[in-house]
Amino acid sequence: MKMKKKFLSVLLALLLLSLTACGGGPSLSGGDTGPSSSDSVSSSNQENGWGGGEFYDDAAAEVAASEDAGGGSILPANTKLIYSADIAMETTEFDAAEQSISRIVENLDGWFESRSIYQGGGSRSLRCTVRVPAKSFQSFLEQAGQAAHVTSRDEYTEDVSEAYYDQESRLVTQRTKLDRLHALLAQATEMEAIISLENAISDTELEIEQLTGSLRKYDSLVGYSTITLRLEEVYKLSTDEEVAVTFGQRLGRAFALGLRRGVSGLEEFSIAAAQNWFNLLILAAIAAAAVLFLRRRRKRVSAPRPPKPPQPPKPPESKE
Numbered sequence: 001m002k003m004k005k006k007f008l009s010v011l012l013a014l015l016l017l018s019l020t021a022c023g024g025g026p027s028l029s030g031g032d033t034g035p036s037s038s039d040s041v042s043s044s045n046q047e048n049g050w051g052g053g054e055f056y057d058d059a060a061a062e063v064a065a066s067e068d069a070g071g072g073s074i075l076p077a078n079t080k081l082i083y084s085a086d087i088a089m090e091t092t093e094f095d096a097a098e099q100s101i102s103r104i105v106e107n108l109d110g111w112f113e114s115r116s117i118y119q120g121g122g123s124r125s126l127r128c129t130v131r132v133p134a135k136s137f138q139s140f141l142e143q144a145g146q147a148a149h150v151t152s153r154d155e156y157t158e159d160v161s162e163a164y165y166d167q168e169s170r171l172v173t174q175r176t177k178l179d180r181l182h183a184l185l186a187q188a189t190e191m192e193a194i195i196s197l198e199n200a201i202s203d204t205e206l207e208i209e210q211l212t213g214s215l216r217k218y219d220s221l222v223g224y225s226t227i228t229l230r231l232e233e234v235y236k237l238s239t240d241e242e243v244a245v246t247f248g249q250r251l252g253r254a255f256a257l258g259l260r261r262g263v264s265g266l267e268e269f270s271i272a273a274a275q276n277w278f279n280l281l282i283l284a285a286i287a288a289a290a291v292l293f294l295r296r297r298r299k300r301v302s303a304p305r306p307p308k309p310p311q312p313p314k315p316p317e318s319k320e
Contacts, residue, residue: 078165080218082158083137083225089148094124094233100147101126101229108136110224122271126231137225144229149237164218171211178204235264 091097098117105112110132118125132140141153181204185197273280 078161079159080161080164080222081134082160082221083134084156084158085137085141085225085227086152086154087141087144087150087227088152088230088232089144089150090232090234090237091148092234092237094126094231097148097231098126101128101144101231104140104143104147105130105132108132108140110136110140113226121268122275123233123235125233126229128229130227130229131224132227134223134225137227140225140227144227148231151238160218160222164215164222167211167214167218171208171215174204174208174211178208235267236260 089097110130113129113131115128116126118127130140141155144150145153178201181197181201185194185201188194188197
């Protein structure tokens, strides 16, 4: 009976811990109701040896980064913004533009997350993903725009504050739960209770690892902006972005643009024909042989046939 009571008390404690884990953490909406979740996690990190201060000790730096990246706007200290952009550019001097972009990334303490150069059709193209500090986001866009002709630029801002602090609150709750489970395990004497507590500790540690990894990923995305860049080598820079004032100017520029595109198309066709002259020669020989064969066949069909010789008259049949 005594063993059953102890086991029931352990199960009741586990149930209470589960309810605590399911409940919400401290208020994250701001105000002076108590210490913020960031402070709670930082103190918990330092007390429990979980790498305290890895994610949360740079709040002032994040505010400064938000001011620089957001064009000078002052944001709350707990705002978590992810900045990203897509840039398409073209240049007539590919090597110089590519080297200039590499220097910009290096000077801004960034790096290439991926980088590929393609060669085809007599021109080259660069595809890369760049990571730069959030405070240097706008600076990179401006300097990259000076390295080559920008044909399109799209900027994105994602506010992940709610998701971030929700993960942070859950992490605090799970660490509190882990401390209580260890305290119960130190007092447990029955094997069944020990096994149950160890399983609960293992699940809680796994949840803590997942939440920690999620916060690390958020910190990386918030601290370093992501720019997807495409650089094309062209013979002439595009001028489609020029805005006409009157209908006559628009019509004239449309004719001029059509002429330039036609000339450019003929140039590209000539280059492609020069690159594939041998294949074109084989196709021409096959086409000539087919035409010659069809002409000979047509002559045979249309040639006049000799007249048939006259047939002798048949004798009349005798009637008996």
